[in-house]
Amino acid sequence: MKKVVIIGGGLGGLAAAIPLAHAGFDVTLFEQNDHFGGKLMPVKLGDHHFDFGPNTITMPQVFKGVFEGVGERAEDYIRLIKLDTHTRNHFPDGTAIDFLSDPEAMRKQLQTHAPADAERYDAFIKEITRLYGLSETYFFPTVFQSWRDYVSPSLGRAMLQVRPLQTMHSFFGKYFRDPHMRQALDRYATYVGSSPYKAPATFAMIAYLELVQGVYYAEKGNITIAEGFAAVARKKGAVLRHSTAVKRITVNEGKTEGVELADGTTVEADIVILNGDLLSTFPALVDARHRPSFTDAKASSYEPSISAFVVTAGLNTRLDALRHHNVFFSGDYAQEFEDLFQHRRYSEEPTIYISNSSYTDPNVSPTGDNLFILANAPALTPEGKLQLEPEAYKERLYDLLETYGIDIRSHLVEEAIFTPAFIKDHFHAYRGALYGPSSHRKKDAFLRPGNAAKDIRDLYFTGGSTHPGGGSPMVVMSGQNLARRIIAETK
Template identity: 50%
Template sequence: MKTIIIGGGLGGLAAATTLAAHGVETVLFEKNDHFGGKMKRVDIDGYHFDFGPNTITMPYVFEDILRMGGMDNKLNYRPLEVHTRNQFPDGTVFDLSSNRDYMIQQLSAFDSKGAKTYDRFLQDITRLFHTSYASFLSRAFTSRKDYLSPSLLKETMKVRPLMSMDRFFSRYFSSPYVQTALNRYATYVGSDPYRAPATFAMIAYLELMEGVYYVEGGNTQIAETMTVAARNAGASLHSDTEVKSLLKEKDHIRGVVLDNGEHIEADNVIVNGDVGQALPALLGEKQPKYDPSISAFVILAGLDGSLPLHHHHLLFSGDYKKEFTDLQSGRYPEDPTIYISTSRKSDPDVSPDGDNCFLLVNAPPGKEVDAERYKQLIYDKLRNNGIPIASYVKTERIWTPKDIEKQFSSFRGALYGPSVNNKKQAFLRPRNKSDRFHNLYFAGGSTHPGGGSPIVTLSGRNVANHILGKLT
């Protein structure tokens, strides 16, 4: 049996390693010159940047894949106990930490309700995560029947699908600072906390209970090590090789056509890419209609010197809810929340000459902006809040939604495929198997179970395990 994988993101690498380790002939084609998708290394004038993701959770997911390729325990995961500084326009600072006592100490200062309910909050998000993992995250969804089972419906109702994330957090906390800091977890799946279901509050469990990590040498080490693991397992990986179309035969995909015109046949095909972009291109179909997740306006700034920033540092908007109203209307916020990741704070060796600031601002998908004007708006806001990055910039590079769309073949530059801003897209994401073709499968952030580096890795593993189940 032979499987072709289109796309070498984390989902594709996970599927390739799993299949090859179980004796399946596996060939992966990636159009870019690197494997790992958005987990892309960018080196500019001596400064190293992890394009994304910057926040690492669930390291055991990656280690499960690396183990199959003989590369387990090759990465040094550094836990960041106090991992995210949340800074607000009035000068208030609230840190997120996996240290319970430190969190309660902070809450006691300005959210007495939160200090009293924090343990109950941790219990509830723990239950949300474990229910979600058992029922949704650890399995492939391949047919409509998977969504219609009575047992799944019962489990779905346990993860608060009818409550928004914002409403969920307000049950435990009264401080708008705390609520806003936690609401940001919705952006991890490219969505609006005032509309996304409370189910995704489980992300808080990962950061506040299991912890946030950084990989020594840069988080891109995960993708690079997974690439070695896939090859060790026996997969054949090809970069700079684009698949132009699929060979269709009734309800069967016979194989793929490469950009050089070569036809390669296979028994199964896995598409690891944004289904909104990949399927129309590969099958000549119309683009699907869905509400895409948010995109991003990114600045990579190498500084001449060092600023008092945390590894993960946020300067929030003065009106977080309006920011999402603007995004939903297709407008770039004039008062955006700015995320800054400076991995040099935890690992000076990755950028010895100065801070390597990765700045990200939420952007409406498919919308362009005057990049220089918007960059200056971001720098001005930072300066006015005591973070004068512009005064120290030695080198920089800007990425817009159009750049993200082109580089990663993502629909309208959306970072996570469909948003979870409505119940259908949250709980009925594109399935991992085609309705039309019995041997065509999908993995990646735009399909079940969703976005985020460990979740995308799970999607590839789940699809591979489903195929292996068919073969046994």
């Protein structure tokens, strides 16, 4: 029985642990924090419960497949609720557009708001469906371990068909002339931590996930997904240890031998899986002499994705103007992304996202709304500087929300602030970035770091900074794909 050590109990690590344990591997997972799920972290303020992230769940089949792949019933662990009217988009001029998972309902809404765009909606849906289909067939199932995995003729043909040279902003502009609709769709670039003015149109497929497949929420909080994964992993025989940090990965003659824990304990392993931000954790855990193909300079050469400035606010009432997902857009979206990526500074007029899961599930916050308030933030400087005063920026967000009629201060019971520095420290995220590398450069969008170490045998990677990319479904796929590959190669 081969022994596998997994470093990091995020969704990718858990998703790998389950099939490996089910297949008979001796699996031990170490997580430094006191919860499993990585950034999918529970936050509790009084009787207000929050998911730190992700708040938007798409591709439910991916999460259910983790349970069903090892003979379990997903509904025994999680209950995913479809949100038909899932996101209300607000604009400075008072316009509001609802994003719906029913294409016919969306088309009818557009007929009132922008009739010309309504006529192109079917063509838009057809094209994003095609983009998604290519990704699902050629990109999602693949584990990239060496350059040979990138030169498949079928993969090459697929890459040329997913609009790699067009930006998301340009792509959406082909179908929509209404500036509000374009801005709302442009926001999908932030799902991969990037700018719509630079990220390739390939990622327009995210619109398919929300506008066709739909948006979901896990009853009692999305954290139940991680809790369900952990429960099944233990049931299948995996040992999960939280509050246990790994100090280094031990390497001898080009092969991993296991790990050394922070308390000095050594744990031997035939295979080590690193589930974490590759750009920060790989250099931190492996001495430079063992990884000549991934030097410190190479790690620092990647452009980081955006980070987040988050306020969790528990209210003593329910605000009628809010839905489950709410976006309050800035008046100059292009300037906001220029601030974030070119100037590396916080926007004075940021777009603000609010998740209010108590709208759907009052039990998670019985006495009032549980508002997860997020503004896009630049990654930390290379020196780790924050570049703002958190309390002042929080007040700025509250001021901007008041211009939309959302009064936080009058109803506030408890609040907490989370900055990019928190994300860096608690999740070992590269410069506090949410998604590892941005997807602005073509090689970072399509050729993300592979899932196996080039210089160290039996050391593998999973998580949002590796293939197939960021976002909770992709991270789960990353862990599942890697586990299947290991199982197949070990037979």
